[in-house]
Amino acid sequence: MEKRTEISTLGEFELIEKIKNQASKYRHQQSHVGIGDDAAVLLEENYYKLVSSDWLIEGVHFDLSYMPLMHLGYKLATVNFSDIFAMNGQPRQLLVNIAMSNRFSTEAIDELYAGIFKACQKYHVDVIGGDTSSSAKGLLLSATAIGQVAKNQLSLRSGAKPNDIICVTGDLGAAYLGLQVLEREKQVYLSNPDMQPDISKYSYCIGRQLKPEAQQNSINDLNDIGVVPTSMIDISDGLASEVLHLCKASNVGATIHEEHLPINAEAMETALEFNISPTTCALNGGEDYELLFTVNQEDYEQVKEIPDIHFIGYITNGKPILHTRGGQDVALQAQGWKHF
Amino acid sequence: MEKRTEISTLGEFELIEKIKNQASKYRHQQSHVGIGDDAAVLLEENYYKLVSSDWLIEGVHFDLSYMPLMHLGYKLATVNFSDIFAMNGQPRQLLVNIAMSNRFSTEAIDELYAGIFKACQKYHVDVIGGDTSSSAKGLLLSATAIGQVAKNQLSLRSGAKPNDIICVTGDLGAAYLGLQVLEREKQVYLSNPDMQPDISKYSYCIGRQLKPEAQQNSINDLNDIGVVPTSMIDISDGLASEVLHLCKASNVGATIHEEHLPINAEAMETALEFNISPTTCALNGGEDYELLFTVNQEDYEQVKEIPDIHFIGYITNGKPILHTRGGQDVALQAQGWKHF
Numbered sequence: 001m002e003k004r005t006e007i008s009t010l011g012e013f014e015l016i017e018k019i020k021n022q023a024s025k026y027r028h029q030q031s032h033v034g035i036g037d038d039a040a041v042l043l044e045e046n047y048y049k050l051v052s053s054d055w056l057i058e059g060v061h062f063d064l065s066y067m068p069l070m071h072l073g074y075k076l077a078t079v080n081f082s083d084i085f086a087m088n089g090q091p092r093q094l095l096v097n098i099a100m101s102n103r104f105s106t107e108a109i110d111e112l113y114a115g116i117f118k119a120c121q122k123y124h125v126d127v128i129g130g131d132t133s134s135s136a137k138g139l140l141l142s143a144t145a146i147g148q149v150a151k152n153q154l155s156l157r158s159g160a161k162p163n164d165i166i167c168v169t170g171d172l173g174a175a176y177l178g179l180q181v182l183e184r185e186k187q188v189y190l191s192n193p194d195m196q197p198d199i200s201k202y203s204y205c206i207g208r209q210l211k212p213e214a215q216q217n218s219i220n221d222l223n224d225i226g227v228v229p230t231s232m233i234d235i236s237d238g239l240a241s242e243v244l245h246l247c248k249a250s251n252v253g254a255t256i257h258e259e260h261l262p263i264n265a266e267a268m269e270t271a272l273e274f275n276i277s278p279t280t281c282a283l284n285g286g287e288d289y290e291l292l293f294t295v296n297q298e299d300y301e302q303v304k305e306i307p308d309i310h311f312i313g314y315i316t317n318g319k320p321i322l323h324t325r326g327g328q329d330v331a332l333q334a335q336g337w338k339h340f
Numbered sequence: 341m342e343k344r345t346e347i348s349t350l351g352e353f354e355l356i357e358k359i360k361n362q363a364s365k366y367r368h369q370q371s372h373v374g375i376g377d378d379a380a381v382l383l384e385e386n387y388y389k390l391v392s393s394d395w396l397i398e399g400v401h402f403d404l405s406y407m408p409l410m411h412l413g414y415k416l417a418t419v420n421f422s423d424i425f426a427m428n429g430q431p432r433q434l435l436v437n438i439a440m441s442n443r444f445s446t447e448a449i450d451e452l453y454a455g456i457f458k459a460c461q462k463y464h465v466d467v468i469g470g471d472t473s474s475s476a477k478g479l480l481l482s483a484t485a486i487g488q489v490a491k492n493q494l495s496l497r498s499g500a501k502p503n504d505i506i507c508v509t510g511d512l513g514a515a516y517l518g519l520q521v522l523e524r525e526k527q528v529y530l531s532n533p534d535m536q537p538d539i540s541k542y543s544y545c546i547g548r549q550l551k552p553e554a555q556q557n558s559i560n561d562l563n564d565i566g567v568v569p570t571s572m573i574d575i576s577d578g579l580a581s582e583v584l585h586l587c588k589a590s591n592v593g594a595t596i597h598e599e600h601l602p603i604n605a606e607a608m609e610t611a612l613e614f615n616i617s618p619t620t621c622a623l624n625g626g627e628d629y630e631l632l633f634t635v636n637q638e639d640y641e642q643v644k645e646i647p648d649i650h651f652i653g654y655i656t657n658g659k660p661i662l663h664t665r666g667g668q669d670v671a672l673q674a675q676g677w678k679h680f
Contacts, residue, residue: 005446015446015472019453023467028432031466040435040468042486045385053435053469053484059476060439092368095380095393097482099400106345106355113359126371127363128380129393132355136399137477142437144393144484146382 038086052083058138073115080145082214086234089149096130099140160231160250164294174267176285178209229293240283241334253318378426392423398478413455420485422554426574429489436470439480495572497589504634504655514607516625518549569633578624581674593658
């Protein structure tokens with residue numbers, strides 16, 4: 001009998017690691033950084049070209065019963081731009097692959113594209129290609145963002161050094177809580193379709209889930225003050241998972257201070273209502289599309305002038321640790337999104 | 341009631357046309373050629389960068405009951421490379437997006453990647469990124485190929501001029517016939533699983549369907565003799581469809597001579613066995629992944645020295661026409677793949 005190993009025993013990150021090991025040893029000098037960062041890096045004459053590709057699959061990444069198609073298109077674009085910003089670059093072009101079953105009308109596709117074009121307008125990106133197809137089931141989306149960064153401004157996951165300050169943009173955990181609210185209201189609706197849900201008190205969390213923005217402003221602000229993060233990654237799978245990625249790639253440890261985790265007030269209340277720890281939401285919630293980055297200590301005075309950047313800890317020579325409000329040090333653990 | 345237009349009333353090409361019109365007016369000078377050619381073209385310092393993305397979706401583009409995963413991986417890579425060759429360029433990098441349900445084991449994914457890496461080795465391409473995910477159903481693949489071409493060697497769909505000679509590489513229709521054989525054998529197997537099919541007499545057609553190659557040799561040969569096609573497109577949806585694309589993009593007509601359509605002997609026999617016209621297979625079969633291109637008449641003497649290039653007609657000021665063996669001129673019509 002042939003050997004069969006369930007993908008669930010391996011997990012997404014191990015799978016990527018395995019592919020990465022097979023793919024390395026590049027044939028072209030131009031293939032500068034491959035699998036294992038937010039975007040691939042191509043060596044060009046005067047800058048680095050950045051390329052990144054992401055899935056959005058119905059039934060896995062989104063539920064059309066509460067995700068409007070225009071928001072979905074917007075999200076498809078912004079989550080791909082986020083990977084380019086995470087390299088300290090600027091997105092320029094987008095390729096969009098759409099496959100859908102015949103339950104979708106051309107009006108539905110127009111909605112979806114309206115969202116994509118809206119995001120492209122906001123982030124100053126051109127839609128230059130892609131592929132359309134039918135699908136056997138559901139709506140399948142993948143997109144490829146192309147961007148660039150000056151050669152002296154590239155931020156990889158691998159550049160963090162001990163004593164670097166760990167920063168995050170914006171706030172964490174709200175997108176996950178928005179998803180919990182939407183899932184709950186869907187169940188309520190399914191059991192009683194006449195019930196009108198009042199979701200206005202969750203508008204921030206829901207907005208974070210349905211229409212995430214990418215952190216162009218923070219990248220521009222850092223650029224304006226001339227600070228290049230020593231390492232950077234976007235927060236798509238939850239802060240804890242991303243800190244572990246940075247630490248592994250940089251071969252360092254980190255201490256994250258629970259009390260410094262930025263959590264929005266509405267998210268805090270919603271977490272308590274759902275009886276989930278706000279810290280857990282911030283660490284493992286996912287889909288925040290904020291940036292996690294490290295800066296040299298000497299850049300601190302400048303970076304703290306930028307609005308909406310939070311200092312949550314330090315890079316160390318030790319292990320990745322969470323320093324709790326209670327004063328305990330516990331190992332940082334990633335739950336991430338277990339797709340498999 | 342909201343308006344609902346079925347996608348089937350629009351068709352894939354009209355859908356692409358609609359998106360293209362919305363996407364045009366590019367923000368970046370670098371976005372040189374966008375939607376509407378085999379690959380997008382980015383203006384770089386010393387060359388053009390080429391980017392193209394393609395779907396392969398289970399139940400739409402392939403059937404795992406007769407498509408081995410290693411061949412599928414190989415095909416995913418080569419169909420993407422084919423788009424780069426169709427711009428007269430060379431592929432350099434590949435991003436691979438894979439989403440699969442939990443019915444797939446890690447060994448299955450290894451098989452798939454083995455095929456991808458095999459194609460990358462043959463065509464000298466680096467796998468530099470992508471995204472992995474679970475799927476709600478089936479195996480979903482999309483890939484993005486990146487390549488480049490010297491600025492004076494780019495071939496677009498839009499450059500054909502009256503009197504240019506229309507050329508195709510290789511032969512046409514066999515991949516479609518391979519699919520017919522595989523479908524028939526599947527039905528035989530389903531009705532009687534003990535029956536061992538003898539498919540050896542269809543080995544060429546089946547190979548064309550299961551393991552298509554991309555036409556790097558022809559591109560290299562043209563490059564060696566210093567001939568740049570005035571226009572080019574890869575034959576994925578069938579010759580007729582691609583001739584119409586070239587004519588539309590170049591604002592010209594074409595006369596294709598039925599007697600000059602290159603059809604392999606095994607394909608010819610198989611077509612007759614299936615009671616399909618070999619010409620129909622060549623014109624509308626699809627998935628040949630050969631190249632259709634035009635050259636200036638003065639290049640004829642040189643191009644005819646290249647093996648495996650066939651001259652099938654001329655570009656005209658009229659309409660796209662098939663000149664039949666019987667001497668009649670009939671309007672060329674595309675069936676293409678109606679995905680929707």
